[in-house]
Amino acid sequence: MNLNNETFFKMLSDNTRLRALMLMQRMGELCVCELTHALNLSQPKISRHLAQLREYEIVDTRRDGQWMYYQINSQLPAWALGVLQQTSSGIGETEQFFSDFSVLNDMIKQTKASCCS
Amino acid sequence: MNLNNETFFKMLSDNTRLRALMLMQRMGELCVCELTHALNLSQPKISRHLAQLREYEIVDTRRDGQWMYYQINSQLPAWALGVLQQTSSGIGETEQFFSDFSVLNDMIKQTKASCCS
DNA sequence: AACATATATATGGTTTAACGTATATTGTAA
DNA sequence: TTACAATATACGTTAAACCATATATATGTT
Structure with a gap:
């Protein structure tokens, strides 16, 4: 795939993304x-x-009925995947991110199945 | 040191920086x-x-006479240094960056000493 | 002191990015 | 076909980023 460095970091430079x-x-x-739900932000936001992340192929998508699933594009260059990995292990335990994970995990436990109520 | 993730990536998201x-x-x-000289851009630009990079402590500076030297701040969190390292090894050989290195190396060879003519 | 070199900052204009709100689309189910 | 749920997009506004040009500061030299 063809990844533009500047674009890649621009995608990481917004806190929501x-x-x-x-x-x-x-x-x-x-x-x-x-x-x-996990980020507690409006759906259009x-x-x-997510549309931007998809446009630049940072993530890819899969539709399942009404649901659209997003995941990190495994075809990203190794260095870019490495940056995401490094970032995750570096900041995953900071308050903000830890809280996001908790909210998401609670949600998943409650609904038993995968998605929203 | 206290590094804001969003700010860090914003600093990487401009091609000049x-x-x-x-x-x-x-x-x-x-x-x-x-x-x-290496980047072939105007001095104020x-x-x-560089002032931004210093403001957010991505780099630190040392004055030597008229010259101001900039380098990556070694006090950055390990994950951030890792991101820079990973990025460098990932994109260092792409055309744009390779060219920057060449220009700089030629310059250093010519002037024998460290800096500008 | 006067001048030159290296670097920093200020100003004003232009472009890009983000947002909230409203609305459209797509799929499911009755 | 109507209704509903999940997701996407459009519109208008506000804020932030970047740029080129002009000017200021700091250091070194004569």
Whole structure:
């Protein structure tokens, strides 16, 4: 794939996108409503940021019925995957991100199945 | 030190700053005129971007006479240094960056000493 | 002191990015 | 076909980033 460095870092430079990516990095694929809930942000806001990540092929998507699942694009160059990995292990335990994970995990436990109520 | 993730990636998301950082990553400390020459950009433009990098403590500086030397801040959190390292090894050989290194190396050879003519 | 070199900052204009709100699309189920 | 749930997009506004040009500061030299 063809990744532009500047674009790649621009995608990481917004906190909403970074939080979403960190969740995907750790949890694998996630649907929009899971992200919306975990990050506690409006659906259009999440959706617009995810559209950008998809446009630049940082993530790829899979539709399952009404749900659209997003995950980090495994075809990214190794160095870019490394950056995401390094970032995740470096900041995954900071308050902000730790809280995101908790909210998401609680949600998953409650609904038993994968997605929103 | 206290590094904000969003800010860190914002600093990497501009091509001028990224090119400068990649040069510092590989070459160690560099003065403004070396960067100006290697990147072939106007002095105020370089200077403004370096000021941002310094403001957010991505780089630190050392004055030597008229020259101001910039280098990557070794006090950055390990994950951030890792990101820079990973990025450097991942994109250092792409055309743009390779060319920057060549120009800088030619310059250093010519002037024998460290800095500008 | 006067001047030159290296670097930094200020100003004003232009472009890009983000946001909230409203609305459209797509799929499912009755 | 109507209704609903999940997701995507459009529109208008606000804020932030970047740039080129001009000017200021700091250091060194004569």
